[in-house]
Amino acid sequence: MLAIKGTRTVDEIHRELVTCSGDNCGRRAQQSLSKALAEIPAIREEFWKNVLCLGENESRNQSLEKAGRVATSRVRRVMVLDALDATRVAADTPRGSTRRGRRGARDDEHYAYVAAWEFKVSTTSPSSTRNHWNFEFVHPSTRSYK
Numbered sequence: 733m734l735a736i737k738g739t740r741t742v743d744e745i746h747r748e749l750v751t752c753s754g755d756n757c758g759r760r761a762q763q764s765l766s767k768a769l770a771e772i773p774a775i776r777e778e779f780w781k782n783v784l785c786l787g788e789n790e791s792r793n794q795s796l797e798k799a800g801r802v803a804t805s806r807v808r809r810v811m812v813l814d815a816l817d818a819t820r821v822a823a824d825t826p827r828g829s830t831r832r833g834r835r836g837a838r839d840d841e842h843y844a845y846v847a848a849w850e851f852k853v854s855t856t857s858p859s860s861t862r863n864h865w866n867f868e869f870v871h872p873s874t875r876s877y878k
Contacts, residue, residue, distance in 0.1 A: 733783060733785045733796065733799045733800075733803065734785050734787075734788070734789055734796065736780070736781070736782070736783050736784070736785065737784060738781065738782030738783045738784045739782055739784060740778070740782050740783060740784060741783075741784050741786070741795075742783060742784070742785055742786075742795050742798045742799045742802060743798070745775065745778060745779050745783060745802055746798055746801070746802050748775055749772070749775050749802060749805055749808065752768055752771045752772060752775060753768060753772075753808050753811075753812075756768035756771070756812075757811065757812055757815060760815055762816065765812055765815055765816040766816070768812045769809065769812055769813070769816070772805055772808055772809045772812065773809070775805065776803075776805045776806075779799075779802055779803065779805070780803075783799060783802075785799045806851065806858075809858075810849045810858055813849070813858065813860075814847055814849065814860070817847070817860065840867075840872045844864060844865045844867070844872065845862040845863060845864045845865060846862070846863045846865070847860045847861070847862050848860065848861045848862075848863070
């Protein structure tokens with residue numbers, strides 16, 4: 733990263749990545765998540781072609797540390813893929829409790845799972861494995877904060 737000698741600082745590219753993630757992923761809408769999926773690889777490519785990482789490798793280098801976080805932007809992409817895969821939208825009910833699922837209804841049959849994502853060397857996209865939960869003793873219910 734120190735040898736690239738581009739024209740954009742690590743902070744500039746990091747800010748762009750965080751803005752893309754925050755603006756597009758916070759809404760959990762399919763259109764904004766798809767937009768983030770398109771933008772994150774472009775930001776990653778820009779990083780590897782045009783980053784200017786100041787300092788040296790011989791001592792503590794905060795610019796290099798932050799560059800390492802930007803270089804692992806694939807993690808952000810996986811978070812977006814997971815959100816897009818789930819297509820869950822949180823909605824508040826009139827009683828003040830929160831339900832998850834499409835159009836605010838609980839969908840435990842489809843969304844009661846843990847997803848593990850994996851990058852394989854031979855592919856460019858990660859794959860996911862789902863382990864569904866079995867609620868034998870305690871069953872999911874609507875939360876109420878009253």
